[in-house]
Amino acid sequence: ARLQDDSSRHLRQLVGMLSGGEGKPSEDDIARACCAQDLPALMAVHVGALEFEARKDASEVFTAVLRAEGGGASEYIEARAELVPSLMSAYAAAGNTQGGATGTGGAAALHRGSMLRECARRSAGTTQFLAGGDGAPILQLFKPVRSETFDYASDAFETLRCALLSHRDQAAEFVLEAYDAFFGEFHGLLECDNYVTKRQGLKLLADMLLDEAFIRVMMRYIGEPANLIRVMTLLRDKSRSISYEAFHVFKIFVANPSKPRAVTQLLAQNKAKLGAFLDGFQNDREDEAFADEKALLKTTIAALQERSPSPVPPAAPQ
Numbered sequence: 001a002r003l004q005d006d007s008s009r010h011l012r013q014l015v016g017m018l019s020g021g022e023g024k025p026s027e028d029d030i031a032r033a034c035c036a037q038d039l040p041a042l043m044a045v046h047v048g049a050l051e052f053e054a055r056k057d058a059s060e061v062f063t064a065v066l067r068a069e070g071g072g073a074s075e076y077i078e079a080r081a082e083l084v085p086s087l088m089s090a091y092a093a094a095g096n097t098q099g100g101a102t103g104t105g106g107a108a109a110l111h112r113g114s115m116l117r118e119c120a121r122r123s124a125g126t127t128q129f130l131a132g133g134d135g136a137p138i139l140q141l142f143k144p145v146r147s148e149t150f151d152y153a154s155d156a157f158e159t160l161r162c163a164l165l166s167h168r169d170q171a172a173e174f175v176l177e178a179y180d181a182f183f184g185e186f187h188g189l190l191e192c193d194n195y196v197t198k199r200q201g202l203k204l205l206a207d208m209l210l211d212e213a214f215i216r217v218m219m220r221y222i223g224e225p226a227n228l229i230r231v232m233t234l235l236r237d238k239s240r241s242i243s244y245e246a247f248h249v250f251k252i253f254v255a256n257p258s259k260p261r262a263v264t265q266l267l268a269q270n271k272a273k274l275g276a277f278l279d280g281f282q283n284d285r286e287d288e289a290f291a292d293e294k295a296l297l298k299t300t301i302a303a304l305q306e307r308s309p310s311p312v313p314p315a316a317p318q
Helices: 002-018 027-036 039-049 052-067 073-079 083-096 109-120 123-130 137-145 150-165 168-177 179-191 195-209 212-221 225-235 240-255 261-269 271-279 288-302
Strands: none
Touching (some): 002 052, 083 109, 083 123, 083 137, 123 168, 137 150, 137 179, 150 168, 150 195, 179 212, 195 212, 240 261, 240 288, 261 271, 271 288
């Protein structure tokens, strides 16, 4: 208890110093001193043992240290290769504690989520999120995202989004390298029964596929018929919002001028049904751009021709 009290008092003092003022050290000086004492890593490990207010202070100090422009945060993260993996392990395990992420054992989960996002905003932190291929820490986020505890799931999704979109070139390279493992987990978000998770997953998928940094990911993804079938199924979801978000992914498949044969065949075989569906799809939306996109998709799909299977060459004479 005394150690807890001492830690709480020191953290409160640090928060006061970071607020600035005459005669106080600069934020950069405080950040450098904190890094020199390995304070960010210590807070990451022990935040769960602190009292409620002290946990908030620890999260605030961690954020301030990493954001200080001259505090050496990037160098510190690079030198602490286990910072993100250790934070992630504790964060992902919070859902397994008694009472879930809101119970005693998971009480620090949201503070660790804030710390993880702060790490992800630094290139060195993103590197740690993505290191390890199919065993990368970022893949541990998918289970918390599907948690039944709303605050925990929302925090995990925000962290996933931050890790993928803060440094997009790094993230795109990782997704290509760990494609099967990544989308094996990601598709679980689109297939779950939770409305919020499914909708957020679709929005994130569209953001990734439409981002120039992810162009190679996009070309691979929209070249796979199984992905098109998955999105066409979501187009018919009972939720208007889900089907609307699915539409924005579907249009990427249709607009691709270099569709693989199997994707073209799938769209052409279903063009009558798709045309009829688009005719009646959310016509009450007062959105000219949306109406124009539907019309363009209809025209594009209607022009597709089914291709006959390639002829089998005759057997060579014996």
